[in-house]
Amino acid sequence: MSMKKVITAVYTLFLLCIPALSCSTSAQTVDRIVAVVGNEVILQSELEERVAMTRLQFPELKADRNLSEKVLNSLIDQKVILSKAKIDSTGVDETALDALVAERMKVLASRFSSRQEMESRFAKSLLVIRKELREELKNQQLVETLRRKKMSGLTVSHEEAMAFYQANKDRLPVIPDAVSVSQILKYPDITADSRSRARVMIEKVQAELQGGADFGELAKKYSQDPGSASLGGDLGYVQKGELVQSFEDTAYALKEGKISGIVETRYGFHIIQLLNKEVNSLHVRHILIGFDRTKSDVDGTLALLRSIRADVLSGKVSFADMARKHSDDPVSSRVGGSVLSASSSKNVFPVATLRSPLKEVVGKLRRNGEVSEPVKIDPPQGGSVYAIFQLNERIAAHRLDPVKDSALLEELALDNKRQRVYEEWMRQLRKEVTVRRSNI
Numbered sequence: 001m002s003m004k005k006v007i008t009a010v011y012t013l014f015l016l017c018i019p020a021l022s023c024s025t026s027a028q029t030v031d032r033i034v035a036v037v038g039n040e041v042i043l044q045s046e047l048e049e050r051v052a053m054t055r056l057q058f059p060e061l062k063a064d065r066n067l068s069e070k071v072l073n074s075l076i077d078q079k080v081i082l083s084k085a086k087i088d089s090t091g092v093d094e095t096a097l098d099a100l101v102a103e104r105m106k107v108l109a110s111r112f113s114s115r116q117e118m119e120s121r122f123a124k125s126l127l128v129i130r131k132e133l134r135e136e137l138k139n140q141q142l143v144e145t146l147r148r149k150k151m152s153g154l155t156v157s158h159e160e161a162m163a164f165y166q167a168n169k170d171r172l173p174v175i176p177d178a179v180s181v182s183q184i185l186k187y188p189d190i191t192a193d194s195r196s197r198a199r200v201m202i203e204k205v206q207a208e209l210q211g212g213a214d215f216g217e218l219a220k221k222y223s224q225d226p227g228s229a230s231l232g233g234d235l236g237y238v239q240k241g242e243l244v245q246s247f248e249d250t251a252y253a254l255k256e257g258k259i260s261g262i263v264e265t266r267y268g269f270h271i272i273q274l275l276n277k278e279v280n281s282l283h284v285r286h287i288l289i290g291f292d293r294t295k296s297d298v299d300g301t302l303a304l305l306r307s308i309r310a311d312v313l314s315g316k317v318s319f320a321d322m323a324r325k326h327s328d329d330p331v332s333s334r335v336g337g338s339v340l341s342a343s344s345s346k347n348v349f350p351v352a353t354l355r356s357p358l359k360e361v362v363g364k365l366r367r368n369g370e371v372s373e374p375v376k377i378d379p380p381q382g383g384s385v386y387a388i389f390q391l392n393e394r395i396a397a398h399r400l401d402p403v404k405d406s407a408l409l410e411e412l413a414l415d416n417k418r419q420r421v422y423e424e425w426m427r428q429l430r431k432e433v434t435v436r437r438s439n440i
Helices: 003-016 044-057 067-087 094-109 115-122 126-151 158-168 192-210 215-222 245-253 298-314 319-326 358-364 406-430
Strands: 033-037 040-043 178-186 234-239 259-265 268-277 281-290 375-377 385-395 435-437
Touching: 033 044, 033 067, 040 044, 040 067, 044 067, 067 126, 067 406, 067 435, 094 115, 094 126, 094 234, 094 281, 115 126, 126 406, 158 406, 178 298, 178 319, 178 358, 192 215, 192 259, 192 268, 192 281, 215 281, 245 259, 245 268, 245 281, 298 319, 298 385, 358 385
Parallel strands: none
Antiparallel strands: 033 040, 033 435, 178 385, 234 281, 259 268, 268 281, 375 385
């Protein structure tokens, strides 16, 4: 296992110990208590579930005979910190918690064809599922808030990073082939007939709303957004910049509780209700009547992308300017088409982690600045989008260099320091909370 994986695995094991919503088991099953932490118990079934989850996450740990012991220790640590968080009255952001619950419920609901199927699978009502999930996520936030408070302010100096490098250079990871890429995405224009049909339908929905119909019920009945329709159109909290511009501008202009007029985006026509607004995020729900793109102008879209490609390669225009002007992706277009990691905002990706067709396209680009021919992409929400990609930089696989890869070296050194601080903190916490355990 690489140094990065070793460091990360400890935190991942800890995070895997956050209680997860699980399906109902037989009432006759006899469960055994394997540990007691303060007033909290850890059951054999909970431990077995976490061990199975860890093996799924880290296949290289399957042969580890001490894995159950390690996972139990992580479970105990989690409950020790939770006990400490409750003693210290560590608070949580209730608004953010509600948003997270809504998002998790949305993901959970998407795995079932109906509410009835979900309730049957868990042998619980939707209200009970939501309540239990909220309590579990609240505990997770309590733990994470306290842990973050303990780790806040930790830094590493250049001398500490170099000392870490000298002590671990033979075990540091080989950095794989990586690339920086930019994109221009275009959805084919729809036909006048498709727009007209969608307009008639959204106006029908608007009339029902104006007649006093419930927004959520109409979303369930009419909305063509598969991710939110079953939740009454609820999108949860969305960060500023993640939505299509016309949708976002309209939503921010609304007062809380108010409903918009008809808004057009590339997906179709929307009616939006603002539930809550913060400086950098929105809680909204919407009703979408989508455009029929089966008869869209694909030829015109391909011609535009080929024209942009030719102009970029000839030096007439820059790829970044064309992305800002033409790309239909609201996130990358704002930064000149640069593809960024959603979790870290970095613009360099290991080639092995890229998804199709980007992985295949990038594999054929050899020179910095080279632009691909248009390719078709099938996004998760349906329909088709066409794209061209520019290779900004290709970085060959190499051993970590303390100068060229100084940012990564500092990150690894800081992770290592956090782990040492965490372990010392846990030793102190265990002295404050009674822990009793049995043999497993």
